[in-house]
Amino acid sequence: MKSVFIIVIFMIASSLFGLELSNNKLGPLILGPELLISKEKLALHFPEYDVVHDIRSGDSPDFHFLGVYKLDELIFYIVSYIDTEEAVAEYPMHLLVVVSPTITDKYGLRVGDSYRDVVLKRSDELIFGAGHHTNNLGANSIYYEFSLEPSGFDQAIEMPDMSPENATIGDLVEQNPKIESISWPYPSWD
Incomplete structure (x- = not known):
């Protein structure tokens, strides 16, 4: 009974203050590549959110996509x-990607913050x-993805010149x- 009470208090606090990503947790969810996840487990940890499961494909092998939504976002x-x-x-769990500013990481950074914010708030050496399609910066299981503007245009291929x-x-x-x-435990391949 005590553990149910603690979980309810944590869920209320998460709803009021947002979720935090650390090296080994996202809110109530413990993270680890050796830990197993499912749609049902995510729904249990995040009951105030909608959880969707799809099989997707891309440049990588096919993968399970578990999306967590709030009001269709x-x-x-x-x-x-x-x-x-x-x-x-x-x-x-091979990769977790945060795409909403409602989640902060343990450094106080969120989607929408700038490169300078990262430099000011992170004292560790960043890679x-x-x-x-993007560039990344990070270390210690937390990485940030950025899009850089190309410096010119390559007429031969009719595309921006900076990959x-x-x-x-x-x-x-x-x-x-x-x-x-923001991704965990590696940079996202976007």
Whole structure:
């Protein structure tokens, strides 16, 4: 009975103050690549949200997509890559991506904050990298995704001339872009 009371208090506090992402938790949900997740478990941890499960595909292997919504707005999602042909009810958490400013991370950062905010609030050494369409910055299981504006236009391919792989930390400093998403435990491949 005591544990039910504590869970109810935590759910009320989460609704009032929002959720926080740390290296090993998102609100009441304990995170770990070895821990298994399902639509039902997410719904149990986040009863005030709607949870959707789909099988999706892309440049990667097919994956389970578990989306958590509030009033039709995607708040965060979990990706679990499918590595077996067996039907399973639970799957490992390979990637969690926060896309809503209603969730802050343990540093007080959220979607919509700027690159400068990241530098001011994080004292650890951050790793700069490139995803499929975005650049990322982070360390210690929490990463931020940014879109950088290209510096020109390549007439030969009729597209912007800067792929994420060609971007530099100097571009990030100069443009001071906004955080588009926050991911755990690795950068998102967006």
